[in-house]
Amino acid sequence: MSTVNSAEPGTETHFGDSDFVVVANRLPVDRDPDGENGGWRTSPGGLVTAVAPVMKAQEGAWIGWTGVPDEDFAPFSIDGMHLTPVTLTSEDVRRYYEGFSNATLWPLYHDVIVPPEYHRTWWDAYVRVNERFAAKVAETAAESATVWIHDYQLQLVPLMVRRLRPDVAIGFFNHIPFPPYELFAQLPWRDEILRGLLGADLVGFQRSADAANFRRAVRGRLGFTTKGSTVTVPEGESLSAHVVRAEAFPISIDTPYLEELAEDPDIVERARQIREDVGNPKVVMLGVDRMDYTKGIRHRLKAYGELLAEGRLNVEDVVLIQIATPSRERLEQYKIIRHDVELAVGRINGEQVDVGSIPVRYLHHSYPRDEMTAFFLAADVMLVTALRDGMNLVAKEYVACRKNDDGALVLSEFTGAAEQLKGAVMINPHDIGNLKAGILEAVEMDERTRTRRMRQMRKKVTTDTVSQWSKNFLAELTHIKRNPEDIVPDRPVTQKSRTALAPDAPAEPSDRAHQPEEAGWAADISTSR
Ligand code: ADP
Ligand code: F6P
Numbered sequence: 339m340s341t342v343n344s345a346e347p348g349t350e351t352h353f354g355d356s357d358f359v360v361v362a363n364r365l366p367v368d369r370d371p372d373g374e375n376g377g378w379r380t381s382p383g384g385l386v387t388a389v390a391p392v393m394k395a396q397e398g399a400w401i402g403w404t405g406v407p408d409e410d411f412a413p414f415s416i417d418g419m420h421l422t423p424v425t426l427t428s429e430d431v432r433r434y435y436e437g438f439s440n441a442t443l444w445p446l447y448h449d450v451i452v453p454p455e456y457h458r459t460w461w462d463a464y465v466r467v468n469e470r471f472a473a474k475v476a477e478t479a480a481e482s483a484t485v486w487i488h489d490y491q492l493q494l495v496p497l498m499v500r501r502l503r504p505d506v507a508i509g510f511f512n513h514i515p516f517p518p519y520e521l522f523a524q525l526p527w528r529d530e531i532l533r534g535l536l537g538a539d540l541v542g543f544q545r546s547a548d549a550a551n552f553r554r555a556v557r558g559r560l561g562f563t564t565k566g567s568t569v570t571v572p573e574g575e576s577l578s579a580h581v582v583r584a585e586a587f588p589i590s591i592d593t594p595y596l597e598e599l600a601e602d603p604d605i606v607e608r609a610r611q612i613r614e615d616v617g618n619p620k621v622v623m624l625g626v627d628r629m630d631y632t633k634g635i636r637h638r639l640k641a642y643g644e645l646l647a648e649g650r651l652n653v654e655d656v657v658l659i660q661i662a663t664p665s666r667e668r669l670e671q672y673k674i675i676r677h678d679v680e681l682a683v684g685r686i687n688g689e690q691v692d693v694g695s696i697p698v699r700y701l702h703h704s705y706p707r708d709e710m711t712a713f714f715l716a717a718d719v720m721l722v723t724a725l726r727d728g729m730n731l732v733a734k735e736y737v738a739c740r741k742n743d744d745g746a747l748v749l750s751e752f753t754g755a756a757e758q759l760k761g762a763v764m765i766n767p768h769d770i771g772n773l774k775a776g777i778l779e780a781v782e783m784d785e786r787t788r789t790r791r792m793r794q795m796r797k798k799v800t801t802d803t804v805s806q807w808s809k810n811f812l813a814e815l816t817h818i819k820r821n822p823e824d825i826v827p828d829r830p831v832t833q834k835s836r837t838a839l840a841p842d843a844p845a846e847p848s849d850r851a852h853q854p855e856e857a858g859w860a861a862d863i864s865t866s867r
Contacts, residue, residue, distance in 0.1 A: 353413050353420045355480040358398030361471055363439070363491035365421050366390040368405035374706070378416060381405060382628060382663050382704065384589070384731040385489055385513050391592040392808040394418045401474050407431045424474055426467065433463030439491040440666055446525060447490060447517050448632045448726040449752075452671045454524070461527050465494060468534070472498030479506050484815060487538070489513045494530065497537025504577050507819035509811060510538040513589065514728040515754075516548040519555050529559050536562075536571050539580070539822075540815045542587040544728045544754040549585045556584075583818055587811050588754060589729050590804045596738040597800075599711040608708070609715035612659075616699055621656040621781050624717035626710070626732045627724075628665040629702065631675040634723035634750060634767040635662060639682040639698065641723075641773040646686065646697055650774075653690060653697045656781055658721075661701045661713065676702075714739040719780045720747045722755070723767040729754035733762070737795045746780035746788050747795065748773075758798050761791030 364381045366389070373379035380386065393400055394417060401422045404411055407430070411423040426435065437460035446454040472495050479485055486509045487495045496510050522528055532555055535541050543549040553564045563570045567585040599605055613622055623642070627633035642658055645651040662679065666672045683700045690697065705713075714720070720736040730753040737747060737759060749755060749762035756764060763783075765776035783791075817824065 353399035353422050354478055356397075356399040356420070356478055357480050357483045358396060359475055359479045359483055359485045360389060360393055360398060360400045360488065361475055361485065361492060361495060362386075362389065362400070362402045362488040363435070365400060365402035365404055365423060366393070366419060367416055367421070369409070369411075370405075375416065379704075380706075382665060384729065387731055388513075388589050388591065388804050388807075389488065390417075390419065391595065391804055395805065399478050401471060401478060403435075422474060422478055424471055430463055430467050433457075433460045434467040435491070436666065436669055438464040441669060441671070442525075443490045444514070444632075445671075446521060447514050449515075449517065450521060451631055451725050456524075456526055458526075468492055468494035469498060471495050472502060475499050475506075476502040479503060481505055482507070484812060484819075485509070486511065486812070486815075494534035495537075496541075497534045500537040501577060507815050508538045509540045509542065509815040510535055511542040511587065511589075511811065512548065512728070513544070515545075515726060516543055516551045516555075518551050519558055522551070522555050523559075528555070532556055532559055536560075536569060536582050538582060539818045540811070541582060541584040542811055543584070544586065544588055545757060546586040548728075552584050581818075581822060583814070587807060588758060588802070589731070590799065590802045590807050591731055591734045591738055592805070593734075593738045593799050593803045596711065596735060597741060599708060600715060600739040600741050602708070602711075605708055605712050606715060608712035612712055612716040616657045616659065616696075617654075617694075619653075619655055619657045621718045622716055623656060623658045623719040623721055623777070623781075624713055624736075625658065625660040625662075625721045625723075626713065627662055629662040629672065629676050629679065630665055631671055632724055632726055634725045635660065635679050636675070636682060637725070637767045637770065637773060638721050638723040639679065639686060641770050641777055642697070643682065643686040643689075644770065645774055645777060647689065650778060651781065653692075653695045657697055657699065659699045659701070659713065659717070661703070661705070663704050664702060710735070711739055718745055719777070720745065721777070722747065722749050722753060722762075723765065723773060724750045724753050725767055727753040727755070731755075733759060734799050737792065738799045740792050740796065743789045743792045743796060744785075745792055746783050747792075748776045748780045758802070759795045760798075761794040 362385055364386060366381055366386045367378035368381045370379040371377050399420045399422050401424060403426050404423050407426055407428040410425045413422045437457060441455045442460060445452045471492055475485055482505050484507045485499055488511050490512060496508050499508055549567060553569060556562050556569055557564055567583050569582045569584055571580050571582060573579040616622060625638055627635055646653060683698045686698050687696055714736050722730055722733045724730055733747060733749055733755040747759060747762040748765055749759060750767050751764050763776045763780045765773050767773055
């Protein structure tokens, strides 16, 4: 194995002693010898879309994997971000990444849409790789640094870092749903995962329901006391007793950047060309997803195909552009979903009599941000039909690009975004009849209604940006670390203290911490086993 590569000659360096450290399975860029950026290309997924702008705006180190096995890379800088690669072997990729992360946790945390697989060898690899990430954090973080760990691939890292470096403030954010206890309880290593997460000072989730699921699991499995969003971890569970906050911080997007792109004359022109390329129909519908079984792409195609077959939509009037980024392609379930989607596209297009009629334009590619923005601008109707999704940034990106307050969003009620984008046409993707009705409603929506609903959603994405999300999270983390007594008993971090720590933090975050939990969890009763 392993030569040490430097990404850009001359930029090789060491980012030890960093005051701010982001830790995620992936770096924001993947190794790609043909990549547009000196042998690197943007990594897939919402995590990178959201966290990269945060990282560009401040000094710090990002620890993660380069997307290729068996190659060591020296730390390097790209696009103003300082990156510290962690090496994964081919076996790590197979067992930790494809296995435990994406064939055990991913399906389990997404409502077991496909059956999760439980293998002890995968778990061993997950522990081993989490240890490697934690060791890298310990050598990179400066005294009393802030360490922000991301997502389900690294749930053991918080406790491991706390053991190695009790001086640092540890935040964890879960980008995907946290499952209801009844599902989580299937996991043979459920207690270890909970203890791992409780090594953090602050654990963030997309929705208050995810945070409540987590706290319920903590009470049910470990018997720790919870009050409001606070969990009390007793002596002996880590180096010392401590309190942890577990609450919702819905993630968002870099709205100002997208708005700027949406006004770029070249991108506006490109959007016009896209419409022309698909025959200038009355309505262009768009789907943009990783090729993942959680995204409901098959359901969307089924609904559209039936509407065409029933004559309720006409291919001259309404076409669908479906972009599906390649994802996790060696995994069986991902091969199956790709096969099914391509079969459905072929079937719908094949049923047309006219040689010029192509109802579905299917693109299995990744595109630069400019091109994605052009697609968002070209689309009259955006279809987000995920069966379960932590947030779904695509929905927010579409809204951010609609600066003219036009366009309609069809949005699955099983996305985190559904709690925020109330102006969308909400649908249950499992109910094909309901999905068809939602598509028709969006296609036929009158202009005034579209404008009113889009304006309402745009207000939300312009107020709640990813920069505010990170400020909120980090201000609260800093406060908890400096003033642990403030959160026992459960006392909200006051705006005064938040502002003192982060002068530019927003006055009152609209929909995150301290909002009442949904009914049923409201009391969050303390229990012990
Ligand atoms: P997930 O994190 O599950 O992939 P999200 O919707 O939250 O889902 O985030 C996906 C991100 O990837 C968005 O920023 C979206 O614009 C981007 N994206 C999706 N498909 C493509 C593509 N084909 N090319 C480039 N970017 C894409
Ligand atoms: O939360 C979104 C996310 O699941 C990230 O954790 C992940 O990095 C991304 O989508 C894409 O998946 P992958 O890294 O497996 O390609």
